[in-house]
Amino acid sequence: GESVGLHLPTLSVQEGDNSIINCAYSNSASDYFIWYKQESGKGPQFIIDIRSNMDKRQGQRVTVLLNKTVKHLSLQIAATQPGDSAVYFCGVTGGGNKLTFGTGTQLKVEL
Amino acid sequence: KAGVTQTPRYLIKTRGQQVTLSCSPISGHRSVSWYQQTPGQGLQFLFEYFSETQRNKGNFPGRFSGRQFSNSRSEMNVSTLELGDSALYLCASSLGPGTNTGELFFGEGSRLTVL
Numbered sequence: 696g697e698s699v700g701l702h703l704p705t706l707s708v709q710e711g712d713n714s715i716i717n718c719a720y721s722n723s724a725s726d727y728f729i730w731y732k733q734e735s736g737k738g739p740q741f742i743i744d745i746r747s748n749m750d751k752r753q754g755q756r757v758t759v760l761l762n763k764t765v766k767h768l769s770l771q772i773a774a775t776q777p778g779d780s781a782v783y784f785c786g787v788t789g790g791g792n793k794l795t796f797g798t799g800t801q802l803k804v805e806l
Numbered sequence: 807k808a809g810v811t812q813t814p815r816y817l818i819k820t821r822g823q824q825v826t827l828s829c830s831p832i833s834g835h836r837s838v839s840w841y842q843q844t845p846g847q848g849l850q851f852l853f854e855y856f857s858e859t860q861r862n863k864g865n866f867p868g869r870f871s872g873r874q875f876s877n878s879r880s881e882m883n884v885s886t887l888e889l890g891d892s893a894l895y896l897c898a899s900s901l902g903p904g905t906n907t908g909e910l911f912f913g914e915g916s917r918l919t920v921l
Contacts, residue, residue, distance in 0.1 A: 729908035738810070738896050738912030739849070746907075784849065788908045791862045792839040792900055796849040 698722065699787055699797040707803045714772040716800045718785030721766065725787035728761055729794065730770045734781045742770070742783075772802075780804045808833065810913035812897050818919045824885040827916045831878050831899030837861075838880040839910065840872060843894040852895075855880055856902055884918075892920045 698721035708714045720728070726747055731739040745752040745759045745768075752759050758771040768785050780803055786796040811830040819825050831838050839854040839862075851864040855874035872882040878899075884891055894917050898910035 727908040738914045740912070741909045744908045786908065792837055792854045792898065792910055793851045793862045794908060794910065795851070798848045
């Protein structure tokens with residue numbers, strides 16, 4: 696089955712710096728790779744996805760990179776803001792709306 | 807446009823009891839999936855419903871069940887509760903099959919504590 700992990704449980708960055716959150720996965724058959732953000736007391740919120748035939752996709756202040764050779768996924772957040780403080784989950788799709796998530800990285804933005 | 811609504815938000819049960827959680831998806835969304843979130847296991851897929859039919863199921867025991875109604879609202883039930891069932895249960899909705907890019911809309915969850 697799928698396996699998704701995250702490299703660091705916690706990441707601290709200064710406000711205004713760029714953040715990079717990394718993730719590894721084991722199943723190469725997934726169609727989409729995804730990132731979610733979860734703020735304290737709330738449900739996960741979709742950030743961005745990337746299809747398996749792409750290696751880079753950009754959104755508003757976020758960029759996702761997919762390296763299928765080493766099975767690595769990363770999320771880059773430009774000019775990190777206090778509102779970006781949350782737990783970030785990477786995940787893969789597995790048919791229908793079944794998502795397999797990693798363990799999460801807590802992003803702390805220091806003022 | 808209202809988001810995904812889950813009720814109740816918090817509940818406390820004792821071992822052996824059963825619990826029913828409710829989820830109202832975003833208007834127009836016909837697919838509902840459920841996830842369990844715990845500190846130890848993270849976010850785990852329970853099951854997915856579309857058009858009142860279970861389309862997909864995760865690796866949970868038969869004590870966990872669900873259903874979907876004709877208005878797309880969904881319920882999940884956990885019978886014979888165990889301490890390990892204490893978790894945040896999250897419901898997520900999407901338009902339906904064929905839109906499985908991974909973008910789901912989650913509710914804020916139902917926090918279940920089993921004593």
